[in-house]
Amino acid sequence: MTLYPVLYHSNMSEFNTPTQRIIAAATLISQGAEAKVYKAELHPPAISGSTSDEGYESEPVLIKHRFNKQYRHPTLDASLTKSRVAGEARAINKCLRAGVNVPGVRMVDLQEGVLGIQWIDGQSIRFLLGGGAEGEEEVEEVDDDGFEEDATESNEDSLKEYNITQDDTMQLIGKEIAKMHKADIIHGDLTTSNMMLRRPSASDQVPELVLIDFGLSYTSSLVEDKAVDLYVLERAFASTHPASESLFGTVMKAYEKEAGKEWKTIGRRLDDVRLRGRKRSMIG
Amino acid sequence: MQSYDYPHFPDYASNFHFALFTNVSNAADLRNRLVQASTMQGEEGEAERQAVDFAFIEATLICSSLHLRSAILNSVLSQSQGTLRTKTVHSEILWNLNPTNNISDAIRRYGVSPSTTSLIVVRIGPPSPPSTIQAQMQEVVSGTLSPISELKNITDWAKVRKYHKIGQKMDKDPIKDTQKAHEIVLSTVAMKSVVV
Ligand SMILES: Nc1ncnc2c1ncn2[C@@H]1O[C@H](COP(=O)(O)OP(=O)(O)O)[C@@H](O)[C@H]1O
Ligand SMILES: [Mg+2]
Numbered sequence: 199m200t201l202y203p204v205l206y207h208s209n210m211s212e213f214n215t216p217t218q219r220i221i222a223a224a225t226l227i228s229q230g231a232e233a234k235v236y237k238a239e240l241h242p243p244a245i246s247g248s249t250s251d252e253g254y255e256s257e258p259v260l261i262k263h264r265f266n267k268q269y270r271h272p273t274l275d276a277s278l279t280k281s282r283v284a285g286e287a288r289a290i291n292k293c294l295r296a297g298v299n300v301p302g303v304r305m306v307d308l309q310e311g312v313l314g315i316q317w318i319d320g321q322s323i324r325f326l327l328g329g330g331a332e333g334e335e336e337v338e339e340v341d342d343d344g345f346e347e348d349a350t351e352s353n354e355d356s357l358k359e360y361n362i363t364q365d366d367t368m369q370l371i372g373k374e375i376a377k378m379h380k381a382d383i384i385h386g387d388l389t390t391s392n393m394m395l396r397r398p399s400a401s402d403q404v405p406e407l408v409l410i411d412f413g414l415s416y417t418s419s420l421v422e423d424k425a426v427d428l429y430v431l432e433r434a435f436a437s438t439h440p441a442s443e444s445l446f447g448t449v450m451k452a453y454e455k456e457a458g459k460e461w462k463t464i465g466r467r468l469d470d471v472r473l474r475g476r477k478r479s480m481i482g
Numbered sequence: 483m484q485s486y487d488y489p490h491f492p493d494y495a496s497n498f499h500f501a502l503f504t505n506v507s508n509a510a511d512l513r514n515r516l517v518q519a520s521t522m523q524g525e526e527g528e529a530e531r532q533a534v535d536f537a538f539i540e541a542t543l544i545c546s547s548l549h550l551r552s553a554i555l556n557s558v559l560s561q562s563q564g565t566l567r568t569k570t571v572h573s574e575i576l577w578n579l580n581p582t583n584n585i586s587d588a589i590r591r592y593g594v595s596p597s598t599t600s601l602i603v604v605r606i607g608p609p610s611p612p613s614t615i616q617a618q619m620q621e622v623v624s625g626t627l628s629p630i631s632e633l634k635n636i637t638d639w640a641k642v643r644k645y646h647k648i649g650q651k652m653d654k655d656p657i658k659d660t661q662k663a664h665e666i667v668l669s670t671v672a673m674k675s676v677v678v
Contacts, residue, residue: 215562215563216488216490216491216492216558216559216562217490217559219489219490220490223489223490240555241488241548241551241555242486242487242488242489244484244485244486245485245486245487246483246484246485246612247483247484247485247612247630248484248629248630248631283676284676284677287669287672287673287676288673288676290669291666291669291670291673294662294665294666294669295648295666297652297653297662302665302666302668302669302672303668303669303672303673304552304668304669304672305552305555305556305559305672306672306673306674306675306676307559307675308675308676309563314672316665
């Protein structure tokens, strides 16, 4: 049994629902404009019987809480939140079924605007490429529960620690995105923060590239949507990882290989999208 | 038998227990008993309903403890929000395990049937001594109480994949293939409240 400080206990009555209590006991990881993200415990180990009936006993979850927006009408806000949580869960399920590496769903509470997903033990590509923290959004990790991770950790050797070269990492990225597009899923926010490398379980294994954050994703078979998805990533590489042209080139080569004959039209459209982007920036 | 205490669950449902029984010999009788208990009148009916106040689950369709616990989590969430789709928190577990939105399908597939030989029994409620609960379970089920780790030899993956429409091979490596199928099952249960 964990003993909580008295203050914590006296506040506990505020947390009326199971979901609110899960969040109250969780650790805040990041706060965006739409959601707060926490690391939480959903399924505590058994108190009697075999306490390690499988390997998931200690698996934490990532909780994404889409909080109320004061500036939105309450009814509109509630229904928008519900559809976004549901949409993200649907996209994840679709990806899993298409064999795309994504964290699985662990809980959904539409009323509270909460999505719980499988915790990925690893690091974002942004961090691993030395892109630094994600601006002001990042919150200092409070190390109150024995969970590792230090946001300010040096990342010079981090890819080495993951047993993978930069080039191979880029190839994993291109392949995973192509698999996702083949299933007609558009991510909607492809950045190096929204992809992670999962720490390999054994020293001889290759880490897995995992796509995360399907909050803006949608289903589409349109070449245009896939090309724009790639363009967004290209821009993200350019702004977060300067001198990264060759990196993105490797991503695209792997994408091309996985996409097969689809590539011709998508690649051509990507050129169009780039041109439009350049024109726009010349005018604007 | 496994016992759990979830601090985030409401007091009336903060604990749950489940046990795996193999070589079950009274599945047909048990099923009849459940049907009768639901309509029995008076004090006798109350006592009978209390005696069988469990979820009885076809164990061959359960992939892991986490699979079962995901369905239990959903059921307690719905109970606490007053949004149960079925009569009790126990029948709600069957609802949550079934990927389609049909209550009688859920009971037919995931509940106890005359052909059941491996059974998982679940009780959700306020804290109570595991030994008492286990005795109550053994009172109603004739079978061998087995460790939950036995589940890995019991799961009928062909049937699980059929119900969850996981047709194609997910990976060349058979172990990874099963892991990926398992992940789809877990996610499907966890997002039961989302209309796919
Ligand atoms: N499944 C996960 N496991 C571990 N960390 C995660 C997971 N999902 C997200 N994160 C971390 O939390 C951050 C925010 O999550 P994300 O889903 O991208 O939310 P947001 O919409 O706020 O960007 C990510 O950049 C990543 O560092
Ligand atoms: Mg993000």
